[in-house]
Amino acid sequence: MPSPATALPELRIASNPLSPEAVAGLLGAGPRLALIFAAEAPLFQSTLHQLHLDAHAAGERVSDRVAVLGVHADWRTPDCRQARCALLVDADGLVSQYSFERPVPIDVAWTLHLPLDGEQELHASISADCDRAGLPQINPHPASERADDKMRAHRLWATYLAHGRDEFALPAATLIARGASQADVLSEIKRFVARVGLPSTIIVQPNRGTEGQSVAAARIDRGEAATLESRHPLVRHICEAILPSDDALVREERGNVRVNRSAGRALHRAPPMPGGTGWLSTPECAELRRVAFRVNVAWNGAEFVAESGFAQVAGSEGSVLASRGREGAIADINECFAQLHYRCAGGWRRFVASEADIEALRRAAAVAAWALNADLQEEEEEYLKHMGIDMVLEIDAESGKMTPVVLEANARPAGLNQATALRGIAPGPSRLHVSTALFHFIARRVRRCPLRTG
Numbered sequence: 001m002p003s004p005a006t007a008l009p010e011l012r013i014a015s016n017p018l019s020p021e022a023v024a025g026l027l028g029a030g031p032r033l034a035l036i037f038a039a040e041a042p043l044f045q046s047t048l049h050q051l052h053l054d055a056h057a058a059g060e061r062v063s064d065r066v067a068v069l070g071v072h073a074d075w076r077t078p079d080c081r082q083a084r085c086a087l088l089v090d091a092d093g094l095v096s097q098y099s100f101e102r103p104v105p106i107d108v109a110w111t112l113h114l115p116l117d118g119e120q121e122l123h124a125s126i127s128a129d130c131d132r133a134g135l136p137q138i139n140p141h142p143a144s145e146r147a148d149d150k151m152r153a154h155r156l157w158a159t160y161l162a163h164g165r166d167e168f169a170l171p172a173a174t175l176i177a178r179g180a181s182q183a184d185v186l187s188e189i190k191r192f193v194a195r196v197g198l199p200s201t202i203i204v205q206p207n208r209g210t211e212g213q214s215v216a217a218a219r220i221d222r223g224e225a226a227t228l229e230s231r232h233p234l235v236r237h238i239c240e241a242i243l244p245s246d247d248a249l250v251r252e253e254r255g256n257v258r259v260n261r262s263a264g265r266a267l268h269r270a271p272p273m274p275g276g277t278g279w280l281s282t283p284e285c286a287e288l289r290r291v292a293f294r295v296n297v298a299w300n301g302a303e304f305v306a307e308s309g310f311a312q313v314a315g316s317e318g319s320v321l322a323s324r325g326r327e328g329a330i331a332d333i334n335e336c337f338a339q340l341h342y343r344c345a346g347g348w349r350r351f352v353a354s355e356a357d358i359e360a361l362r363r364a365a366a367v368a369a370w371a372l373n374a375d376l377q378e379e380e381e382e383y384l385k386h387m388g389i390d391m392v393l394e395i396d397a398e399s400g401k402m403t404p405v406v407l408e409a410n411a412r413p414a415g416l417n418q419a420t421a422l423r424g425i426a427p428g429p430s431r432l433h434v435s436t437a438l439f440h441f442i443a444r445r446v447r448r449c450p451l452r453t454g
């Protein structure tokens, strides 16, 4: 018997194949978006369900209403343009797995929910299938590759910022290539700490990693640089845990805001917002945790729009990493944003965010999405049209100005089912939501150039 913690949720499987008429009744006449997945189907139900609700709400006209199908990579027909089976939301709002009497044509593909092992290679192969089939894609692999390779994304963003832009900042970063010897690693780390200055917290991670896997952090104090040696835990971690399978990305820690341990835990409910802007008492300080913000950005056909997201709150006061995979917890993005604290004059001070700060967060994510897609040949067709941008925040104690610091972009973001609409600072309930913009784009895209034949 699996323990309750590891048991998969149940997935209903319809016993009879759906007739073409029943399919038409369930899906309507609008565009069909296939979420191509390959990890466990039962774990994908709530994401499918949320995207179905978003698609329905976004459809201004019934004929524009995008039908959302969850199609396992193995359920596609050999030409990859049709689905033999799919997860669908039925008329009662329940997700079931259906087979079809006749394969069901699809119009647009979005690759999500792949097994972590071999994820990027599998995405490349699914994306190549879609290309051969002439299927438009939300996350075509060549553009997604720019996000999967964190250093490449970093360089694209650095190029953008070099043109005098300042909507976001980047951590100082360097890449240590796979073949590097221990001596190379040590000298590169020494060079890097000399560049960023001490004391600093240095974070190392696999350049193509995900979910906080193999990320390590160490604070290096003034005077320690000269004594850094190959037995240093950071150097050993790079050599033993990262370089055997990937390049190592080395970055300075950025972000100086914290939230209370309990911030945003009451996900999707609206607790009363604590008022006041005063200093925190000592016991409250002990509860402060680092927080990273995930903002979902989508292409609406004309621009990138930052619509929704969640916060990731670190699992303990000292923890540098907020990732879920590292004992961090998902929290409501709006509630966390309303409860930020920053260090000021030796203590922690409440940051009272304004609408302009929320707008700055949105804008940072949107321009980062745009810059990641810079110079793609056929523009929209090749764009990564939806991504989850991870950011930490910095508040300047003197001016009170907030700057988002962009860490990475996720081309197949997990946790879409936990995202809520970015609603601003007004108190009120948060609403589960991923995107409206993307469904407007899909409807327009399919209207402009329909592919479906069946």
Ligand SMILES: Nc1ncnc2c1ncn2[C@@H]1O[C@H](COP(=O)(O)OP(=O)(O)O)[C@@H](O)[C@H]1O
Pocket: 171, 203, 205, 209, 210, 211, 212, 213, 215, 251, 252, 253, 254, 255, 291, 292, 312, 320, 321, 322, 323, 390, 392, 407, 408
């Ligand atoms: N330079 C940095 N400054 C502050 N926090 C960081 C930095 N790099 C990583 N982190 C923390 O580690 C987490 C994981 O890093 P990230 O770059 O998002 O990689 P991934 O999620 O792919 O493992 C982030 O969400 C953040 O909490």
Ligand SMILES: [Mg+2]
Pocket: 211, 212, 390, 408
């Ligand atoms: Mg991340």
